[in-house]
Amino acid sequence: xxxxxxxxxxxxxxxxxxxxxxxxxxxxxxxxxxxxxxxxxxxxxxxxxxxxxxxxxxxxxxxxxxxxxxxxxxxxxxxxxxxxxxxxxxxxxxxxxxxxxxxxxxxxxxxxxxxxxxxxxxxxxxxxxxxxxxxxxxxxxxxxxxxxxxxxxxxxxxxxxxxxxxxxxxxxxxxxxxxxxxxxxxxxxxxxxxxxxxxxxxxxxxxxxxxxxxxxxxxxxxxxxxxxxxxxxxxxxxxxxxxxxxxxxxxxxxxxxxxxxxxxxxxxxxxxxxxxxxxxxxxxxxxxxxxxxxxxxxxxxxxxxxxxxxxxxxxxxxxxxxxxxxxxxxxxxxxxxxxxxxxxxxxxxxxxxxxxxxxxxxxxxxxxxxxxxxxxxxxxxxxxxxxxxxxxxxxxxxxxxxxxxxxxxxxxxxxxxxxxxxxxxxxxxxxxxxxxxxxxxxxxxxxxxxxxxxxxxxxxxxxxxxxxxxxxxxxxxxxxxxxxxxxxxxxxxxx
Numbered sequence: 001x002x003x004x005x006x007x008x009x010x011x012x013x014x015x016x017x018x019x020x021x022x023x024x025x026x027x028x029x030x031x032x033x034x035x036x037x038x039x040x041x042x043x044x045x046x047x048x049x050x051x052x053x054x055x056x057x058x059x060x061x062x063x064x065x066x067x068x069x070x071x072x073x074x075x076x077x078x079x080x081x082x083x084x085x086x087x088x089x090x091x092x093x094x095x096x097x098x099x100x101x102x103x104x105x106x107x108x109x110x111x112x113x114x115x116x117x118x119x120x121x122x123x124x125x126x127x128x129x130x131x132x133x134x135x136x137x138x139x140x141x142x143x144x145x146x147x148x149x150x151x152x153x154x155x156x157x158x159x160x161x162x163x164x165x166x167x168x169x170x171x172x173x174x175x176x177x178x179x180x181x182x183x184x185x186x187x188x189x190x191x192x193x194x195x196x197x198x199x200x201x202x203x204x205x206x207x208x209x210x211x212x213x214x215x216x217x218x219x220x221x222x223x224x225x226x227x228x229x230x231x232x233x234x235x236x237x238x239x240x241x242x243x244x245x246x247x248x249x250x251x252x253x254x255x256x257x258x259x260x261x262x263x264x265x266x267x268x269x270x271x272x273x274x275x276x277x278x279x280x281x282x283x284x285x286x287x288x289x290x291x292x293x294x295x296x297x298x299x300x301x302x303x304x305x306x307x308x309x310x311x312x313x314x315x316x317x318x319x320x321x322x323x324x325x326x327x328x329x330x331x332x333x334x335x336x337x338x339x340x341x342x343x344x345x346x347x348x349x350x351x352x353x354x355x356x357x358x359x360x361x362x363x364x365x366x367x368x369x370x371x372x373x374x375x376x377x378x379x380x381x382x383x384x385x386x387x388x389x390x391x392x393x394x395x396x397x398x399x400x401x402x403x404x405x406x407x408x409x410x411x412x413x414x415x416x417x418x419x420x421x422x423x424x425x426x427x428x429x430x431x432x433x434x435x436x437x438x439x440x441x442x443x444x445x446x447x448x449x450x451x452x453x454x455x456x457x458x459x460x461x462x463x464x465x466x467x468x469x470x471x472x473x474x475x476x477x478x479x480x481x482x483x484x485x486x487x488x489x490x491x492x493x494x495x
Contacts (some may be wrong), residue, residue: 003036004037004263005031005035005036005037005213005214005240006037006038006039006040006210006211006212006213006214007028007031007032007033007037007038007039007040007212007213007214007215007216008028008039008042008207008210008212008215009024009028009029009039009042009063009202010024010041010042010043010044010206010217010336011025011043011044011059012044012045012047012050012051012199013043013044013045013051013053013055013056013059014047014050014051014052014055014061014262014266015050015054015055015263016055016058016059016264016266017058017059017062017063017264017265017266018263018265018329018425019248019256019265019282019285019317020218020248021059022062022063022068022265022282023215023245023248023282023285023286024216024218024245025063025068026066026068026279026282027216027245027283027287027305028245028309029068030283030301030302030305031214031216031305031307032071033039033177033302034302034303034305037200037213038071038072039068039070039071039072040070040071040072040073040081040210040212041060041063041070041072041073041074041084042073042084042085042086042206042210043056043059043074043084043085043086044086044197044202044203044456045075045087045200046083046086046087046090046197046198046199046202047199048087049148049195051087054308055351056074058266060074061266062264062265062266062269063273065265065266065269065275065302066265066275066278066279067276067279072084072489077231081210081211086197086202086206086317089202089206090195090196090197090202092203094209095191095197095201095202095205095487096191096195098205098235099190099191099201099202100199100228102158102234102235103158104162105234107160107161108158108159108160108161108190108236109138109139109141109158109159109161109187110136110138110141110146110156110157110158110159110185111134111137111139111156111157111158111189112138112141112146112149112150112154112155112156112238113138114154114365116139118134120136121133121134121137131183131184131185131186133184133185134159134186134187134188136161136186137189138156139159139161139187140160153190154393155193156192156193157189157191157192157193158187158189159187159188159189159190160188160190160227160230160231160234161187161266162182162185162186162187162188162227162230163184163230164182164183165182166182167179167180167181168180168182168185168226168228168229168230169183169230170225170239170242171241171242172225172242172243172244173241173242173243173307173308173310174210174243174244174245174246174307174310174311174312175219175244175312176224178225179224179292180226185226185230187226188200188227190231195408197249198233199224200224200227200228201231201335203224203228204232204235204237205229205440206229207240208232208235208237212240213240213241213242214240214242215240215241215242216242216245216251216307216331216409217243217244217245218244218245218247218477219244219245219246219247219393220245220247222259224266225242225244228307228332237238239333243307243310244447245286245310246286246310246311246312246313246314246315247314247315247316248285248286248315248316248317249315249316249317250316250317251312251316251317251318251319254315254349256317258320260317265278268407269345269348270348270349271376271378272345272376272377272378272394273322273326273376274326274329274330276329277322277325277326277328277330278322278326278328279298279301280295280296280301280325280329281321281325281326282321283296283305284315285315285316285317286307286310286311286314286315287305287309287310287311288305288311289309290309294325294327295325295328299417323375323376323444324375326375326376327374327375327376330371330374330375331371331372331374332375332379335364335367335368335371336364338367338371338374338380339360339363339364339367340408341377342363342367342377342380343355343360344368345378346381347452349378349381351381353423355381357388358388359388362388363384363385365471366384366387366471367380367384368382369384369463369464369467369468370384370462370463370469376483378403383462383463384397384463386457386459386462387460387468387471387472390456392456392458392483392484393458394454394458394484394495395454395458395460397459397460398454398459398460399454400480401460402450402451402453402454402456402460403438403451403454403484403488403495404490405447406449407441407443407447407451407490408447408450408451409488409489411437411441411443411447411448411451411452412451412452412455412481412484412485412488413485414437414441414480415434415437415448415451415452415481416481416485418433418437419433419474419477419478419481420478422474425473425474425477426467426470427464427466427467427468427469430466430469431466434448434449434452434465434466435448448468449465452465452469453465453468453485454479455480455481455483456468456469456472456477456480456481456484
């Protein structure tokens with residue numbers, strides 16, 4: 001049976017791929033991999049007013065960045081199930097076929113009520129303390145009455161005729177046994193007046209025709225499920241296995257939204273997050289192992305994931321934990337790999353032309369100096385850019401605090417004179433040189449260290465001073481010190 005495991009991610013392209021959507025995609029993908037099944041991407045674009053090609057592109061780009069590749073879907077069409085865009089399927093008459101079947105069997109009917117009339121029905125029901133739903137006014141119209149409505153210029157939507165007694169029940173892998181009173185469900189619209197199917201209808205038709213065995217989605221769809229179960233049964237089809245994932249909240253306990261951070265997963269790529277760190281973090285939003293493991297290799301994640309251990313309670317998105325986790329992945333990465341990732345990331349940044357000129361072999365040496373401080377790929381530029389700049393940019397505060405002190409210029413001149421004749425330019429030898437100079441001049445170590453640091457980097461913060469000088473090398477270090485001396489002694493001073 002496992003080879004019949006077919007699961008889908010079916011986003012609506014009305015916006016970017018957000019954290020909740022990509023978490024759903026990930027859980028579906030993990031299950032498909034674990035069960036050696038088929039992961040399908042279906043674009044549910046029946047919301048004509050809001051669906052855009054740009055959103056489709058963003059969904060596909062976001063999934064590709066994270067490595068959530070699909071077995072079937074756009075670009076990977078299986079002729080048996082294609083197309084994978086609902087509006088393309090609508091043009092082929094796929095949905096109309098099943099509308100006609102339901103109409104012929106009396107399980108659906110045309111409804112000529114206006115939106116205003118339906119709203120009035122709901123208000124009246126509320127006032128009478130009844131469920132606020134459509135009252136079925138058009139469910140018993142005769143053929144003559146329908147013609148009369150059409151003669152008045154009224155267009156019809158198609159409604160599904162809901163049983164008014166009993167309950168609809170199904171098992172949910174995450175939430176357990178679910179039961180809904182049919183009397184609380186109204187005769188919902190399955191096709192709009194313009195012939196476009198509604199979400200609840202198109203979803204059921206496609207899930208059946210694409211042989212979807214499991215439907216795993218957010219719990220915001222839970223209220224749709226009883227309607228969809230009724231449709232499956234009305235058409236005589238097997239109902240797939242359902243699992244509804246808990247919602248995701250922000251740190252303040254409110255539903256995750258734009259005010260909590262990025263709305264598109266691609267914004268995390270821009271910020272310099274690693275896809276494997278995102279996958280790891282997203283997997284923990286609503287799921288956990290018995291021992292609360294935090295860090296996973298991908299194969300391990302695939303083998304350990306289970307819907308049964310998904311929580312019914314909302315998950316909390318913690319940006320700080322995501323940054324921490326990304327830092328863990330960055331620090332565990334070999335310098336050569338980190339350099340490769342950084343250059344690939346930089347290709348999409350405004351500074352790509354400048355970064356493209358950086359020496360890659362030097363970069364590997366440089367990046368090891370700040371490896372422990374790097375949490376995001378975007379951090380790399382700000383931490384090490386001065387290594388690759390011919391003209392040091394001096395931070396004004398560093399100039400005022402360090403270079404304008406009474407002893408700084410003399411320390412730099414003395415250092416420049418002596419460093420020329422030093423053969424061993426290792427970090428250890430340079431540190432000994434600086435400490436010996438401090439003793440000889442009767443100065444504190446900082447009075448030697450700080451001017452040297454600012455003269456070669458322009459900053460008071462950065463990697464280990466002497467390792468930084470070693471990586472820069474004797475020639476470049478001396479050049480930078482001498483340039484600093486020239487700027488300090490110019491009339492007027494240039495810094």
